Amino acid sequence: MSHQNFDSVPSMPFAVAPAKRPFFKKKRFVIPAGVLLLGIVMGSCSSGSKPVADSSPIASAAASAAPAEAAAQPAAAPPSAVPAPAAPAAPAVGTPFTVKMRNGDAARITIVTAMRTDAVTTTAFATPPKNGSYLLLDVLWETEAGKTSSNPLYFSAKDASGRKADLNMFADDQLGSGDVLPGDKSRGFIAFDIAPGTATVIISDPLLQEAARIQIPG
Secondary structure (H helix, E strand, C coil): CCCCCHHHCCCCCCCCCCCCCCHHHCHHHHHHHHHHHHHHHHHHHHHHCCCHHHHCHHHHHHHHHHHHHHHHCCCCCCCCCCCCCCCCCCCCCCCCEEEECCCCCEEEEEEEEEEEECCCCCCCCCCCCCCCEEEEEEEEEEEEECCEEECHHHEEEECCCCCECEEECCCCCECCCEEECCCCEEEEEEEEEECCCCEEEEEECCCCCEEEEEEECC
């Protein structure tokens, strides 16, 4: 039996496996990783450039509260209106008042006193009052502007029910009829036969149109 000599047969070398490349050198890994990193960097830049006031909850709350506070503030009060001039006081006993007598003429009249009496004269023309009493007025007449004339017929009276009183033309020291020059005065009595109570005395102009009135307490 013969023996083969293996020494003379060259042995085949084993195939050496190629060495593996590191994972960070592989293109399939490097490209996606670079894209991911670039996205992260861009996102950080965009978020960092956003104004702080936009993302602050305190600033947002303050901004939203500003319109509400403005709406809650009351509207400015309008400027106070100029007060209307006070109406002239109504004529009263003892206080002079002006009566326009037409054409720019004006009389200044004062009912000095107003009294109730049962008689207005001591002459033969004395008669008792038909309506309960006489209203006796002590009248002062002055000219305030232009020229005026006093006259008992410029006076009339009504009682509280609106009934016209009777003028007594026989009162002692009755107010005279005639011109009253500026700076001059005329004074005298006027008597009405009228029911007791409040009375209204009316003063007329020369055309017998009402020019003023005065309330006489009862």
